[in-house]
Amino acid sequence: MVPGRSIEILDDKEAITRAAAAAVTARAVIAVExxxxxxxxxxxxxxxxxxxxxxxxxxEPYRARLPxxxxxxxxxxxxxxxxxxxxxxxxxxxxxxxxxxxVPPENVxxxxxxxxxxxxxxxxxxAELQRFFAPASGVPPRFDLxxxxxxxxxxxxxxxxxxxxxxxxxxxxxxxxxxxxxTFRITLTPPVLNxxxxxxxxxxxxxxxxxLHAVLEEVGDADLYxxxxxxxxxxxxxxLLDRAAAKxxxxxx
Numbered sequence: 668m669v670p671g672r673s674i675e676i677l678d679d680k681e682a683i684t685r686a687a688a689a690a691v692t693a694r695a696v697i698a699v700e701x702x703x704x705x706x707x708x709x710x711x712x713x714x715x716x717x718x719x720x721x722x723x724x725x726x727e728p729y730r731a732r733l734p735x736x737x738x739x740x741x742x743x744x745x746x747x748x749x750x751x752x753x754x755x756x757x758x759x760x761x762x763x764x765x766x767x768x769x770v771p772p773e774n775v776x777x778x779x780x781x782x783x784x785x786x787x788x789x790x791x792x793x794a795e796l797q798r799f800f801a802p803a804s805g806v807p808p809r810f811d812l813x814x815x816x817x818x819x820x821x822x823x824x825x826x827x828x829x830x831x832x833x834x835x836x837x838x839x840x841x842x843x844x845x846x847x848x849x850t851f852r853i854t855l856t857p858p859v860l861n862x863x864x865x866x867x868x869x870x871x872x873x874x875x876x877x878x879l880h881a882v883l884e885e886v887g888d889a890d891l892y893x894x895x896x897x898x899x900x901x902x903x904x905x906x907l908l909d910r911a912a913a914k915x916x917x918x919x920x
Contacts, residue, residue: 672904674883674920676913680871683907684717687869688729690905691722691812694865698811699734706800708743708855710814710824711756714869718814719764735769739799743813744825744854745778747785747842755780778840778853785842785851792853793840807839807862813855817870821878821892824860825852828891832856857896865903868894873911880915 677683691707698705709715722729746754750761757777765775776795782788800808815823825845826832832843835856842851860866870879881887882894883906889895898904908916 671899671902672906674906674908674916676908676910676916679909680714680717683714683869683871683909684721686907687714687718687814687867688721688727690867690907691718691814692729692732694812695733695738698864699737703737705734705738706741706808706811707738708741708810708813708863709756709760710743710816710869711746711759712816712869714816714871715814716759716763718869719760723764723767730768733768736771736774738770739774739776740765740770741776741796741810742778743815743860744852745780745788747780747788747851747853749781750777780853785853789838789840789842789853793838796839796859807858810859810863811865813860813863813866815860815866815868815894815897817868817875817878817882817894819874819878821882821894823868823894823897825854826857826893826896828893830893833890833893833896860897861899861902863899863902865905866897866899867905867907868897869907870912871909873914875912876915879908879912883916883920 695705721727742756745756748754750757778792779788796808802808817823820828827845830843832841835841839856839859841856842853845852881892
């Protein structure tokens with residue numbers, strides 16, 4: 668077992684969503700009590716979408732417990748598309764959650780992905796992180812929580828196999844070209860991911876089983892399975908998995 672890493676295997680995607688909602692709520696309350704605000708970097712994908720809908724549901728307990736007015740929402744990565752595009756991670760989170768909960772507009776820190784040059788969009792988001800967190804020189808921002816998923820080939824955020832972004836150590840946000848999709852993506856870099864107080868992976872589906880096995884049991888090269896680079900320094904690493912995704916894992920993890 669890796670120190671600081673927690674793995675929970677649940678029955679299905681719905682169970683993952685509920686466990687994640689409880690984790691987000693608890694960490695938000697603790698952060699606000701300790702420092703007056705909660706900072707979270709959101710992820711794209713179907714499981715995070717279900718999570719956002721659950722958090723915003725007035726018939727569920729999480730909405731009333733979350734300190735929305737003191738929570739600040741960022742993104743771990745974004746597609747290089749306008750904010751109203753169907754592929755936009757921002758649009759997904761806005762429609763699923765942010766439009767229906769009492770979050771002040773100034774607490775939503777989206778990536779300006781409509782910027783024609785993706786590298787400029789990355790630089791601007793880097794500057795926004797500098798402005799908001801105002802960390803000491805050379806120290807990455809410390810999010811209270813970063814949500815991540817896992818691709819079937821092992822990518823996380825927009826850090827894909829073989830990407831030079833995996834080896835970035837200075838910049839906080841970059842815009843790598845993703846050959847698989849023939850487009851640029853804008854993503855947080857390993858120094859930011861590994862500075863977080865907590866990282867929460869949500870992984871569901873048997874199509875993720877091989878990659879999950881490689882990542883958690885450290886089989887293969889980290890350049891081929893980028894999620895392996897996520898190891899928060901002094902923070903918690905939490906994995907919520909369904910049984911289908913976890914089917915190849917050994918008892919030792």
